[in-house]
Amino acid sequence: MDVLTRRERTYTWDDPAALAGAGHGLSGREFLERIGRGELPAAPAAATTGIEPVEVGDGVVVFSLEPHEWHYNPLGSVHGGILATLADTALGCAVHTRLPPGTGYTSLDLTIKFTRPATLASGTLTCTGTVVAMGRRTATAEARIVDASGRLVAQALATCLLMPVG
Known part of the structure; x- marks a missing residue:
């Protein structure tokens, strides 16, 4: 490998057990709002991927992701797994707000459909997750990822299992 093409990335994250513990006694929405305001640290997965909270509402969340080379697959576009992680984050957090x-x-499941590749030229990707249905044991949410021009990059659907914690 040519040393001139090699790049390096360094990042830090906070203790995930401490973050989870900080959420005890808070509603899902309160917990996510505190993360969004910087009162609690982001999850380690967010530090790894660069996914950033933008907005938290009742059954709706918005996250963003600025594409970087380290998100790329061998074909020169953002890896589908990164886009699926962005969608899964918005889907689960939309449910969490409720x-x-x-x-x-x-x-429980995640279905994603990719409609166009995302690259550095796509600009900031924005993913909006919205709760579709809330039951006693499961919840369903949908998400849309759009590029900086508002073009659809992917759409996703997930079902979440609801359970007691703590």
Whole structure:
């Protein structure tokens, strides 16, 4: 490998157990709002990927991702797994905004459809996750990822299992 083409990336993250503990006693929305305001650190996965919170509402969240070379697949576009992670983040967090203290969730399934490649030229990607249905044991959410020009990059659907935590 040519040393002149090599790049390096360094980043830090906070203790995920401490973050999870800080959420005890908070509703899902309160927890996410505190992360968005910087009162609590972002999850380690956000530090790894560069996913940033933009907005938290009732059953709706918005996250952004600035594409970088380190997001790329061998074909020169953002890897589908990175886009799926962005969508999964918005889907789960949209559900989380509706959860009372002591209730958590985990993704049961994730379906994503890619409509165009994302590259550095796409500009900031924005993903909006919205709750579609809330039940006692499961919740469903949908998400849309758009590029800086508002063009659809991907759309996703997920079901989350709701469960007691703590």
